[in-house]
Amino acid sequence: QVKLQESGPGRVKPSETLSLTCTISNVSLGISGHYWAWIRQPPRRGPEWIGSIYRSGATYYNPSLTSRVTMSVDTAKNQFSLKVASVTAADTAIYYCVRLGEEYQPLFHFDLWGQGRLVAVSA
Amino acid sequence: EIVLTQSPDTLSLFPGERATLSCRASETVNSRFLVWYQQRPGQPPRLLLHGASSRAAGIPDRFSGSGSGTDYTLTISSLQPEDFAVYYCQQYGTSLLTFGGGTKVEIK
Numbered sequence: 001q002v003k004l005q006e007s008g009p010g011r012v013k014p015s016e017t018l019s020l021t022c023t024i025s026n027v028s029l030g031i032s033g034h035y036w037a038w039i040r041q042p043p044r045r046g047p048e049w050i051g052s053i054y055r056s057g058a059t060y061y062n063p064s065l066t067s068r069v070t071m072s073v074d075t076a077k078n079q080f081s082l083k084v085a086s087v088t089a090a091d092t093a094i095y096y097c098v099r100l101g102e103e104y105q106p107l108f109h110f111d112l113w114g115q116g117r118l119v120a121v122s123a
Numbered sequence: 124e125i126v127l128t129q130s131p132d133t134l135s136l137f138p139g140e141r142a143t144l145s146c147r148a149s150e151t152v153n154s155r156f157l158v159w160y161q162q163r164p165g166q167p168p169r170l171l172l173h174g175a176s177s178r179a180a181g182i183p184d185r186f187s188g189s190g191s192g193t194d195y196t197l198t199i200s201s202l203q204p205e206d207f208a209v210y211y212c213q214q215y216g217t218s219l220l221t222f223g224g225g226t227k228v229e230i231k
Binding site for chain 1: 158221223224
């Protein structure tokens, strides 16, 4: 079955850039009609949608984060990535890569989740 | 931004009891775009219901959903040990996807 796996540093210093990668298994990113997304969940809080991306590189971002967020795809590696610039303690969260539940829909529910990567912002 | 407010924050019940969870939106949400997730400790959220009331694949029929407009409800008819978890609602009726703050269902 399709699997998602996040990777990247577990700690980032304030004001630096958080970088994470999601590796997709058992489906080709270059062929799939699904959008893919990043969601984060701060400790003891509800999830927050960061943005969605398509195989073409088309993106949709949360307006509250759009000035600091960049998402990209690498179809050759079957991966998509997230960068969050100028991080603060408020960016400390578990970051999940996810799949949107219907093809060609950037704004939908999420039917497949990675296990998550805890990223702590601290000096 | 559509704000989703879930209540109660915590629900303390015995196994076998019925759980009723609420999700209230700050403005009208098309029921087609309202979903529920379950999150067990240390796990990512799992899709439970989409379209407010349609169960996702593999979800037992003790889980049901209802509602329209600004008020939605998730009901668990008879709590099983594996159902004690946190539940989130989510909407995608606008260009900003939002989640509620969650309801924790704990064993009494």
